[in-house]
Amino acid sequence: MIGKTISHYKILEKLGEGGMGIVYTAQDTKLDRSVALKFLPSHLTKNEIDLARFVQEAKAAAALNHPNVCTIHEIHDEGENPFIVMEYVEGETLRNKIIKSPLSRRDLGGLPIENVIYIAIQIAEALKAAHGKGIVHRDIKSENIMVTDTGQVKVMDFGLAKLRGSVKLTKSSSTVGTMAYMSPEHLQGKEVDSRADIFSFGVVLYEMLTGQLPFKGEYDSAMMYSIVNEEPEPIQQYRSDLSSELLHVLNRALEKNPEERYQSVNDMLIDLKRLKRETGRISLKSISGKTVSPESESAKTLRLSKRWRIIGIGIVSVLVIIFFIWRNWPARKAKSARPRVVVSVFENRTGDSSLDALGSMAMDWITQGLAQTGVAEVVPTVSVMQYVNAANAPQGKSLLQRLIAQTGAGIAVSGAYYLQGENLQFQAEVTDTERDELIHAFSSVIG
Numbered sequence: 001m002i003g004k005t006i007s008h009y010k011i012l013e014k015l016g017e018g019g020m021g022i023v024y025t026a027q028d029t030k031l032d033r034s035v036a037l038k039f040l041p042s043h044l045t046k047n048e049i050d051l052a053r054f055v056q057e058a059k060a061a062a063a064l065n066h067p068n069v070c071t072i073h074e075i076h077d078e079g080e081n082p083f084i085v086m087e088y089v090e091g092e093t094l095r096n097k098i099i100k101s102p103l104s105r106r107d108l109g110g111l112p113i114e115n116v117i118y119i120a121i122q123i124a125e126a127l128k129a130a131h132g133k134g135i136v137h138r139d140i141k142s143e144n145i146m147v148t149d150t151g152q153v154k155v156m157d158f159g160l161a162k163l164r165g166s167v168k169l170t171k172s173s174s175t176v177g178t179m180a181y182m183s184p185e186h187l188q189g190k191e192v193d194s195r196a197d198i199f200s201f202g203v204v205l206y207e208m209l210t211g212q213l214p215f216k217g218e219y220d221s222a223m224m225y226s227i228v229n230e231e232p233e234p235i236q237q238y239r240s241d242l243s244s245e246l247l248h249v250l251n252r253a254l255e256k257n258p259e260e261r262y263q264s265v266n267d268m269l270i271d272l273k274r275l276k277r278e279t280g281r282i283s284l285k286s287i288s289g290k291t292v293s294p295e296s297e298s299a300k301t302l303r304l305s306k307r308w309r310i311i312g313i314g315i316v317s318v319l320v321i322i323f324f325i326w327r328n329w330p331a332r333k334a335k336s337a338r339p340r341v342v343v344s345v346f347e348n349r350t351g352d353s354s355l356d357a358l359g360s361m362a363m364d365w366i367t368q369g370l371a372q373t374g375v376a377e378v379v380p381t382v383s384v385m386q387y388v389n390a391a392n393a394p395q396g397k398s399l400l401q402r403l404i405a406q407t408g409a410g411i412a413v414s415g416a417y418y419l420q421g422e423n424l425q426f427q428a429e430v431t432d433t434e435r436d437e438l439i440h441a442f443s444s445v446i447g
Contacts, residue, residue, distance in 0.1 A: 002014065008029045009028055011037065023037065035085050035088050061084075064133065064135070068125050069155050093144075094145040097111070116208045118151070128269060137200075142208075179220060188228065195261050195262070198265055203215075203254070205250055214232030235247070246275055249271050341370060341409055342412050343367045344400050344413065348417065387403055411431070411439070
């Protein structure tokens with residue numbers, strides 16, 4: 001297949017192979033972009049059930065438009081080699097990331113806590129979007145989750161998804177997916193719903209924290225017995241730095257009885273976001289896998305993070321007042337009762353690259369604060385980061401200009417931060433994008 005052109009896709013390299021497909025990277029010669037093509041294995045192309053499941057994968061994933069879900073561009077289901085054209089995600093699987101973690105290599109656990117929470121929130125956001133459309137993934141596992149070089153999570157492979165109202169494509173006694181991640185009700189052949197994804201998500205969360213799977217077995221029946229009847233090994237034997245709140249999230253997700261589990265992924269997401277606020281420090285550099293010096297970044301970020309939290313609260317208070325005034329301007333009432341707002345990553349002008357993470361932290365705090373007030377429609381952080389990291393970003397435009405163009409926001413918040421000796425100087429600007437005029441500027445020096 002390598003070097004062959006099918007339709008307008010030139011196949012370049014084989015990326016991987018699984019039970020439901022073979023994936024290649026290809027060049028879209030019409031749009032001049034890299035894509036991934038997923039072909040059904042040749043020995044299955046004559047099986048109507050497998051072909052139907054293959055098409056169902058495309059329909060399930062194509063119904064989702066979310067920055068944490070792999071985008072489906074189109075499907076070719078005619079001819080001898082049906083395939084799906086997908087977004088090409090440059091990065092590595094979450095499983096590989098866990099294995100490569102220094103903590104895992106030292107048998108001290110999986111990923112750092114702040115990384116686990118950041119990744120888990122993005123997985124939960126993807127599942128929330130899917131479940132909201134009646135889609136149950138049914139094969140959530142670390143190998144089906146990609147992490148890009150910039151830390152963005154992409155949930156892949158909706159090949160086993162079950163759409164609400166779709167035709168049942170498998171026999172009632174069959175089990176699909178990877179057994180180690182399956183929920184007890186799935187293994188027992190019972191009807192599964194979104195809570196089965198939550199259990200699988202709990203397995204992934206345990207794996208991120210420990211580098212191990214919670215249920216083990218040398219053969220299928222032993223694995224099934226463990227999942228249905230046994231409790232996971234105490235997580236404290238792998239690491240002792242877990243808060244009671246994080247343990248609560250993990251244990252509730254892994255409840256064997258679906259009625260005792262989280263009833264919706266949104267409830268789990270709320271708890272994860274609360275945990276994120278409590279940690280107060282998410283390093284995008286460490287999440288993206290780039291080299292981080294604990295002495296240069298962690299110490300200084302920890303030292304300044306409490307100050308920035310206070311600053312963030314102050315900024316949100318000021319912006320709420322600004323938006324209240326803006327919303328009530330007579331000239332604007334006819335246009336929109338709730339302005340659409342985009343908050344950009346704040347620019348690091350300290351000359352110290354170890355403080356880069358503070359720019360994303362400031363953006364995230366302001367975004368969350370504004371969203372909670374309800375006075376504006378705020379572009380989510382994950383969407384902003386998608387535009388920030390876009391490979392096809394227009395040249396010659398500033399980050400703020402790109403964000404405004406991509407999101408259609410009527411209000412933009414941007415800013416920068418400086419170091420003056422031991423003091424941190426913070427500046428923020430609120431811009432009316434339609435009139436291209438400054439609404440308000442804010443500056444503060446924290447000693």
